[in-house]
Structures are given as C-alpha cells and as structure tokens.
Amino acid sequence: MDHEVAIVGAGFSGLGIAIELKRHGLDDFVIVDQRADIGGVWLANTYPGIAVDIPSASYSFSYEPNPDWSRVFAPGAELKRYADHCADKYGLRPHLRLGTRVERARWDEAARLWRLATPSGEITARFLITANGVLHQPKRPDIPGLDDFAGKVMHTAEWDASHDLSGRRVGLIGTGASALQVIPRIAAEVGRLHVYQRTAIWVAPKPDFRVPRPVRRLFRAVPATQRAVRAVTNAVVELFLVTGITQNRRYPFVVRVIERVCRAHLRRQVPDPELRRALTPTYGFGCKRPSMSSTYYPAFLRGNVELVTAGIERITPKGVRTADGREQEFDTLILGTGFKVIEPDNLPPYPITGRDGVDLGEHWARERYHAYEGTSVPQAPNLWMLMGPYSFTGYSWFGMIEYQSTHVLRCLTEARRRGATRVQVRQEADDRFFRDMLRRAKGTAFYNNNCASSNSYYFDASGDAPLLRPTSTLQALRRSRRFRLDDYSFTR
Known part of the structure; x- marks a missing residue:
C-alpha cells in the first residue's frame, strides 16, 4: 500500500x-x-x-x-x-x-x-x-456546426490570453455567472459584441470596492475585526441566499424582497423598456445560480453590444445563424456555457x-x-x-x-x-x-x-x-x- x-x-x-x-x-x-x-x-x-x-x-x-x-x-x-x-x-x-x-x-x-x-x-x-x-x-453547447466555425473558439474556462480581442467581431454564447463577468470587461475592447441569451439571469447590485490599506492593516493587527466582518457577511448571505432558497415555502417573502431589489436594479440601469423586458427572468429567484454585478446591464447600452434572444439554429463557418434567419459573422466565438x-x-x-x-x-x-x-x-x-x-x-x-x-x-x-x-x-x-x-x-x-x-x-x-x-x-x-x-x- x-x-x-x-x-x-x-x-x-x-x-x-x-x-x-x-x-x-x-x-x-x-x-x-x-x-x-x-x-x-x-x-x-x-x-x-x-x-x-x-x-x-x-x-x-x-x-x-x-x-x-x-x-x-x-x-x-x-x-x-x-x-x-x-x-x-x-x-x-x-x-x-x-x-x-x-x-x-x-x-x-x-x-x-x-x-x-x-x-x-x-x-x-x-x-x-x-x-x-x-x-x-467545461460544457460545450450542443449546437450544430460548432466544429465548422473557421475563426477562434474558446470557452471561458479555457481562456486564451494570447488571443487579442481588440477591434474583433465577437459572438458570446451564454449569460450565466462567467459571462456576466466577462461581458463588461471585453465590451470596450472588441469592435462588435453579440451576446446570445437563452435564459435571462437574476442580477443583484454588487457593492464591490477596494478595501482601503488602513482597513487591511487593522485586519492584520487585530484579527478579531476581520472575524466580525466575516460573521456579518456570513449571516447576510445565509439569510438571503440559503434561507430564502432552501426554506422558500416557509419564508417566501425573503426571495420576493430579493426579486424586487433585482428588478429595481435593472430599471435603474436599463432605461429601454424593450431591452429591459428581454433581460428580465421569467422564473423565480433561486432556480439558477444567483449573481451580482453593477456593470453587466450597462454593457448592453453600448453601441457596439447587442443582446440576441432568438434561438441559435446552427454555427456556420463564418458565424452564427439564428432561428429568425439572421446570420452574424464573427472572428471569435466565446462559449460562456458553464460546466458539466x-x-x-x-x-x-x-x-x-x-x-x-x-x-x-x-x-x-x-x-x-x-x-x-x-x-x-x-x-x-x-x-x-x-x-x-x-x-x-x-x-x-x-x-x-x-x-x-x-x-x-x-x-x-x-x-x-x-x-x-x-x-x-x-x-x-x-x-x-x-x-x-x-x-x-x-x-x-x-x-x-x-x-x-x-x-x-x-x-x-x-x-x-x-x-x-x-x-x-x-x-x-x-x-x-x-x-x-x-x-x-x-x-x-
């Protein structure tokens, strides 16, 4: 042995x-x-x-x-x-x-x-x-023709940093947790970005900011302060995510509050009612992995970004053809399609x-x-x-x-x-x-x-x-x- x-x-x-x-x-x-x-x-x-x-x-x-x-x-x-x-x-x-x-x-x-x-x-x-x-x-989508695409294909979990996206025509398939982080970061870099959405995602505001150096020094000098912060964040996440989802029948109001916060977040960031409707989930919060972002929705307001909700019929050597007969040509396909x-x-x-x-x-x-x-x-x-x-x-x-x-x-x-x-x-x-x-x-x-x-x-x-x-x-x-x-x- x-x-x-x-x-x-x-x-x-x-x-x-x-x-x-x-x-x-x-x-x-x-x-x-x-x-x-x-x-x-x-x-x-x-x-x-x-x-x-x-x-x-x-x-x-x-x-x-x-x-x-x-x-x-x-x-x-x-x-x-x-x-x-x-x-x-x-x-x-x-x-x-x-x-x-x-x-x-x-x-x-x-x-x-x-x-x-x-x-x-x-x-x-x-x-x-x-x-x-x-x-x-990584889970590749089961879409006909994917192997026929003549340009660059990469999954978000297999990112090729050597592939320069500057000015390129990019198609991104998926709007899950990984795509939600990628889209805002590449939107300003690419020439055109078409995002293919099968299912809209619930997005809550993300209070992300730099932790000031004095705070970090305090955490190092007095560890109890960081443990207190951890206890608070644990309690908040446990209440709104764990309790709200796992005990939804007993406490349905918890998820309803979260849904109202997410809808208000969407209204604040997306003034166009048609785009807002396309980005609104048709299922309840908690059914899919919940996400947070304060930059995802604004990315779709850029002139070079388009949200596509028509189903994908097939991938062609030059791009993507959707069920409505439209075909977009791309240099790069990004698969934000998650994992097995x-x-x-x-x-x-x-x-x-x-x-x-x-x-x-x-x-x-x-x-x-x-x-x-x-x-x-x-x-x-x-x-x-x-x-x-x-x-x-x-x-x-x-x-x-x-x-x-x-x-x-x-x-x-x-x-x-x-x-x-x-x-x-x-x-x-x-x-x-x-x-x-x-x-x-x-x-x-x-x-x-x-x-x-x-x-x-x-x-x-x-x-x-x-x-x-x-x-x-x-x-x-x-x-x-x-x-x-x-x-x-x-x-x-």
Missing part, C-alpha cells in the same frame, strides 16, 4: 481536507491532481473579470483569514495566491503529485484498499477522498468501481443521486466525497469544505481507534438521509418558485436538485459533529 489516504484534487477542497489530516496527525497521504499546479478552478479560470461572487471575507478558511484581499469581491488571481499561501503554511507541498490524471478508481475488497489508475502507474491507498469539485469540466455538473461523467469525473463491481456513476444514474450526509455511499467503502450529492449549503464553498472535513476526520479517527481497515456507511443510514433531503427539498425555491423555464444546472435528469443541501450551514456543521458513528460499520 502506497499511502493511508489518497486525495484526488488540489483545489481548495483537497487542500482543506489535507490540512485537517495533518492537524489530526494523519501524515501519510498524497494529493493527486491532473494539472501542473494547485488552485483548482482558480488556476484554470483566467478569463477577464473573474472574481468571487460572495464577499471575500467569507471566501476563505475560518482558521486562516486573509487580511490582504484587495476588494470586497476578490479577483481570481488573489484566490490562486491564497491557495499557494495555504499550501506553503501548512506544509502540503511534499504531499503533492501534480500532472497526474486519475483515469479510474477501483475498490479492492480482498486487500481492503483503493487502486487508482494513472498514466504513470497505479497508486494504492487504504482510504480515498475525492475533492474534484463540480465546476471543472450533475452528469454521470462529471459526478464522479472518472469511473469509480466500488464493492461487487458497482460503477458509482451508473448506480446514481439508475437510483438517483444521493450520498449519506453528502459524502459517502454504501457501494464504496473507505470513500468520502467533498462534493457529493446534497453537500453544498450555498453560502460559501469553504463552509462546505470545513463541515465535510469534520465528518471525514471523525470517521478516520474512529477507524484508527478501532484498528479498522474497512469503513462503510450502512444502507439504512443512507436511505434515511435521502428521505430527509427529499422531504426538505419540497420546501425549497426549486419546487415553489416557477423554475420550469430556468434551464438550471441544479436539476438532474430525474428532476431532483441534489447539488444543494436544503439545510442551513449551521445545521450541516452541527450534523457533521454529531452524526451517529454507528451509521458506519468499522471492521478489521
């Missing part, structure tokens, strides 16, 4: 669980990632305007605050530097095995360990922790074969996506996922990492105490948790706020919404500390 624990993914999830392993005295682990560096999405995504979409004070580990965020909503490059800082401070570099793609993971029942197949050879580990996230496989999310080849992102030869992706496709406390399944002993079905609480990625890490470390610590080589969640515990999630989901915005027309990645092929855990972050954290260890079987 090569290692006691193998972690797949060197983004913040992988770094976070690695830090917790070291804190608990489990030093025999490896962090495997297919990229040449750490950082996950903050390494891969470098498009113009990339930044966090929740306040920076909340977007960090609670035990490792960063007093040096330059803005209320930090730009992407600062998140990459924060990842490097965490890896260095907590001594994670020696555990990294970068440039190594996991092609398959297979549970070996006889040896009671996981076998990871990589191009450079097999890695074996007693315990496997997947920290791949979900927003890491709840799909068999993304969750999990590589084949995972558990006990009795069960393929986890195929199992979920048949039996619906669910995992005990969002992290483990009976079909795969000694495996925990840091982004399993019903795991993300919605207020901060780091909140999810920390409560999931607490769950995993309780299991690993107990396994060590008992000398167990096999840890498996019981089927009845998994079934009980899934029933609870389905019951709670009935009260969310997903099923109470006219989501049918939203084209949301929150929903899977079964009509479930397993990406988001329908509880508060505090409830999830409390459960990670108090779940019954007897929900697992620990065997030698």
Whole structure:
C-alpha cells in the first residue's frame, strides 16, 4: 500500500481536507491532481473579470483569514495566491503529485484498499477522498456546426490570453455567472459584441470596492475585526441566499424582497423598456445560480453590444445563424456555457468501481443521486466525497469544505481507534438521509418558485436538485459533529 489516504484534487477542497489530516496527525497521504499546479478552478479560470461572487471575507478558511484581499469581491488571481499561501503554511507541498490524471478508481475488497489508475502507474491507498469539485469540466453547447466555425473558439474556462480581442467581431454564447463577468470587461475592447441569451439571469447590485490599506492593516493587527466582518457577511448571505432558497415555502417573502431589489436594479440601469423586458427572468429567484454585478446591464447600452434572444439554429463557418434567419459573422466565438455538473461523467469525473463491481456513476444514474450526509455511499467503502450529492449549503464553498472535513476526520479517527481497515456507511443510514433531503427539498425555491423555464444546472435528469443541501450551514456543521458513528460499520 502506497499511502493511508489518497486525495484526488488540489483545489481548495483537497487542500482543506489535507490540512485537517495533518492537524489530526494523519501524515501519510498524497494529493493527486491532473494539472501542473494547485488552485483548482482558480488556476484554470483566467478569463477577464473573474472574481468571487460572495464577499471575500467569507471566501476563505475560518482558521486562516486573509487580511490582504484587495476588494470586497476578490479577483481570481488573489484566490490562486491564497491557495499557494495555504499550501506553503501548512506544509502540503511534499504531499503533492501534480500532472497526474486519475483515469479510474477501483475498490479492492480482498486487500481492503483503493487502486487508482494513472498514466504513470497505479497508486494504492487504504482510504480515498475525492475533492474534484463540480465546476471543472467545461460544457460545450450542443449546437450544430460548432466544429465548422473557421475563426477562434474558446470557452471561458479555457481562456486564451494570447488571443487579442481588440477591434474583433465577437459572438458570446451564454449569460450565466462567467459571462456576466466577462461581458463588461471585453465590451470596450472588441469592435462588435453579440451576446446570445437563452435564459435571462437574476442580477443583484454588487457593492464591490477596494478595501482601503488602513482597513487591511487593522485586519492584520487585530484579527478579531476581520472575524466580525466575516460573521456579518456570513449571516447576510445565509439569510438571503440559503434561507430564502432552501426554506422558500416557509419564508417566501425573503426571495420576493430579493426579486424586487433585482428588478429595481435593472430599471435603474436599463432605461429601454424593450431591452429591459428581454433581460428580465421569467422564473423565480433561486432556480439558477444567483449573481451580482453593477456593470453587466450597462454593457448592453453600448453601441457596439447587442443582446440576441432568438434561438441559435446552427454555427456556420463564418458565424452564427439564428432561428429568425439572421446570420452574424464573427472572428471569435466565446462559449460562456458553464460546466458539466450533475452528469454521470462529471459526478464522479472518472469511473469509480466500488464493492461487487458497482460503477458509482451508473448506480446514481439508475437510483438517483444521493450520498449519506453528502459524502459517502454504501457501494464504496473507505470513500468520502467533498462534493457529493446534497453537500453544498450555498453560502460559501469553504463552509462546505470545513463541515465535510469534520465528518471525514471523525470517521478516520474512529477507524484508527478501532484498528479498522474497512469503513462503510450502512444502507439504512443512507436511505434515511435521502428521505430527509427529499422531504426538505419540497420546501425549497426549486419546487415553489416557477423554475420550469430556468434551464438550471441544479436539476438532474430525474428532476431532483441534489447539488444543494436544503439545510442551513449551521445545521450541516452541527450534523457533521454529531452524526451517529454507528451509521458506519468499522471492521478489521
């Protein structure tokens, strides 16, 4: 056996669980990632305007605050530097095995360990922790003719900084969270920009501004001040996003207030009623990933920017032809079409074969996506996922990492105490948790706020919404500390 624990993914999830392993005295682990560096999405995504979409004070580990965020909503490059800082401070570099793609993971029942197949050879580990996230496989739109386009094509998650957009005719497909950040940044640079919108997005005003140096010095000198700011931002996000969405049936007025704020924001920034109508969502807030921007709407007021709402019929060698018969010619096509999310080849992102030869992706496709406390399944002993079905609480990625890490470390610590080589969640515990999630989901915005027309990645092929855990972050954290260890079987 090569290692006691193998972690797949060197983004913040992988770094976070690695830090917790070291804190608990489990030093025999490896962090495997297919990229040449750490950082996950903050390494891969470098498009113009990339930044966090929740306040920076909340977007960090609670035990490792960063007093040096330059803005209320930090730009992407600062998140990459924060990842490097965490890896260095907590001594994670020696555990990294970068440039190594996991092609398959297979549970070996006889040896009671996981076998990871990589191009450079097999890695074996007693315990496997997947920290791949979900927003890491760019999704190309299923539009006829895309491969025939003669100009430059690039996805926002695969940005080519060497491609100069100055003066070019650009078509951008999609109006999701990434496009919302890209469009204002390139609108002044390109010659012409046509934005193809399938579904309008809810946009709230974004109070983004530089954090003054005296404030940053105060955060560094008196960390309690930054913790207080974090507590406030956490509470605001938890109230308006988590509570409003996950408890929509009980507190519908929360989402109604947000919708009024968003509509007022749109009215203030877009005086043209026809354009305003085209930019107004036809579904309720919360059905799709909510976004914030104070520069998105004004971009459409520029003379060189046009919003196109007619459906795309096909991509031609020269440009885009829409269902109304119009064809626009472009030099460059930008795909702001997001990522694969709840799909068999993304969750999990590589084949995972558990006990009795069960393929986890195929199992979920048949039996619906669910995992005990969002992290483990009976079909795969000694495996925990840091982004399993019903795991993300919605207020901060780091909140999810920390409560999931607490769950995993309780299991690993107990396994060590008992000398167990096999840890498996019981089927009845998994079934009980899934029933609870389905019951709670009935009260969310997903099923109470006219989501049918939203084209949301929150929903899977079964009509479930397993990406988001329908509880508060505090409830999830409390459960990670108090779940019954007897929900697992620990065997030698």
